[in-house]
Amino acid sequence: MGTGVIELESISYNYGGGELLSDVSLRLQPGSFHFLTGPSGAGKTTLLKLCYGALLPTAGRLMAFGEDIARLDRDQMALLRRRIGVVHQDCRFLDHMTLAENVALPLMVSGRAETGVQENLTELLGWVGLGSRLDSLPPELSGGERQRAALARAVILSPDVVLADEPTGNVDWEMSQRLLHLLVELNRMGKTVLIATHDLSLIRAAKSQVQARVLRISQRRIQLAGADL
Amino acid sequence: MSKGDIRNLLRRDQRADRVVPPTGFTAQLTLFVSGAMAFLAVFALALSLASGRLADRWASELAGAVTLRINAPLDQRAAQVEAALTVLQQTPGVASARALTDEEQAALLSPWFGSDLSLDTLPIPQLIEIIEGEPGLDAAGLRLRLGAEVPGAVLDDHTRWREPLVDAATSLRRLGLISILLIGGATAAMITLAANASLAANAQIIEVLRLVGARDRFIAGAFVRRFTYRALFGAAIGTLMGMSGVLLLPEASDAGGFLTGLGFQGVGWVLPVLIPVLGAVVAFLATWFAARRKLKELS
Known part of the structure; x- marks a missing residue:
């Protein structure tokens, strides 16, 4: 093993007494684009959570940027998460803060909120098509707007890896294509992208835009899929 | 924790402070507890200082006098x-x-x-x-x-009754100081409870902050600042009210005896000013330790 930004070595994860993932190995190469698919409850979200350290494997070793995640203390874990942007299925905003404040949250917590933030923020929100919603509160946004805002928040620190959990789960086809386009653009900027989705049409649509590797979680293990998609 | 760390933790940052919602019963609880405790601390301090003065006066007045009784x-x-x-x-x-x-x-x-x-x-x-x-x-x-x-002469150097009086006054002074310590401890306990409640109520916000890369110091700082400044404000109000109450006490007089001499005198009026500062220090430490413990639990 080596050279991957995130590497799972024979990972297992037990949940509620049962084994959800068993002997999973995966290496995300820098600048690669992956889809992770599988039926609901197969462990897609769990695998993403393992990748950004929200969960720790019950067996095996998980390396992120060459560091064994299990050996990181809380401060080191925080620094690691600044290198991994995550788009959650439920977006996870702070509802009492404006959209601009939510998107700028990673800058604020990393102490980079002072330098030219407003210009960058406006530019970033313009890129995801939310330039006019800076002062809106999260509950005032539609599902698609929330997903795009979550994507903006995930990339504001220019992370090396972007993980997206069902980013098109609550949006219509047109919006899902727009989100996919944004993720592809990020990949072209050199970011490693891993998208967990059960939406096969999204994967098919991506084929024309990016060279993606499609992984399927089935029976607690990861398999390479592709020909049938 | 270094001086720089403390300064950074206390430095007002409106954007960072907004990550914790400004509402909730813990805000009122902290203000009320700090105010009430500061009010009580002013009286405990006044009692302690007055007892000290009384002990000194009795000791000095009686020490130089002896009575001879001719029966x-x-x-x-x-x-x-x-x-x-x-x-x-x-x-x-x-x-x-x-x-x-x-x-x-x-x-x-x-x-x-x-x-x-x-x-x-x-x-x-x-x-x-x-x-x-x-x-x-x-x-x-x-x-x-x-x-x-x-x-027929009996010499009385007053030792027999001077010592118990001075002991009583010294004990009163000690009780006043113990009361101040207890008030500080009770304040710390209440603010710890309030901080814990606030941290628990904001567990989801803490989770989001962690997901975007916030370190414990950043998260704890947002809570520490809020509770420290609330305690400072509440204690300042309580101290002002307590000092007003002391001002309204009757002037010291021979006719009134001990009870009319409970106020502050001279530089003693400066000491209550330290109460809000001490309240803020207590709140800072209580919230800091509560936050560190809770954040460890939540990890």
Whole structure:
């Protein structure tokens, strides 16, 4: 093993007494684009959570940027998460803060909120098509707007890896294509992208835009899929 | 934690402070507890300072005075008083000695027997007031000499009742200081509870902050600042109210005795100003430790 930004070595994860993932190995190469698919409850979200350290494997070793995640203390874990942007299925905003404040949250917590933030923020929100919603509160946004805002928040620190959990789960086809386009653009900027989705049409649509590797979680293990998609 | 860390934690950052919603019962609880405790601390401080003054006054006023009592039949009393005064004049450490007049003795007894007391009707001993000089009086030596030359003389250097009074005043001062410590401890406990409640209520916000890369120091800082400044504000109000209450107490007077001397005097008025600062320090430490513990639990 080596050279991957995130590497799972024979990972297992037990949940509620049962084994959800068993002997999973995966290496995300820098600048690669992956889809992770599988039926609901197969462990897609769990695998993403393992990748950004929200969960720790019950067996095996998980390396992120060459560091064994299990050996990181809380401060080191925080620094690691600044290198991994995550788009959650439920977006996870702070509802009492404006959209601009939510998107700028990673800058604020990393102490980079002072330098030219407003210009960058406006530019970033313009890129995801939310330039006019800076002062809106999260509950005032539609599902698609929330997903795009979550994507903006995930990339504001220019992370090396972007993980997206069902980013098109609550949006219509047109919006899902727009989100996919944004993720592809990020990949072209050199970011490693891993998208967990059960939406096969999204994967098919991506084929024309990016060279993606499609992984399927089935029976607690990861398999390479592709020909049938 | 270094001075720089403390300064950074306390530095106001409106954007960072907004990550914790500004509402909730913990805000009112912290304000009320800090205010009430500061109010009580002002009175405990006033009590402690007044007790200290009283102990010092009693100790200094009584330390330099000794009383000689002549218990003798009426026909021998004048001679024994004369002999005692002669002995006292020859005794080193006696600055002055004089027999109290009948009026002065009647005044001493008037609280118990009324002002129209006639000393002729009671077997009252003659009192001689002795003022000690420098160096002090050798009470044991004087007693021996008086025993030989003035058989009816009893020397009272006030030790018997001065010490319990000074002890009582010193104990009151100690109680006042213990009260202040207890008030500080109770404040710390209440603010710890409020901080824990606030941290638990905001567990989801903490989770989001962690997901976007916030370190414990950033998250704890947002809570520490909020509770410290609330406690400072509440304690300032409580202290002002307490000082106003002390100002309204009656002035110290002989007629009122101890209870009318409870206020602050001189530089003593500056001490209550420290109460809000101490309240803020207590809140800072209580919230810091509560946040560190809770964040560890939530990880």
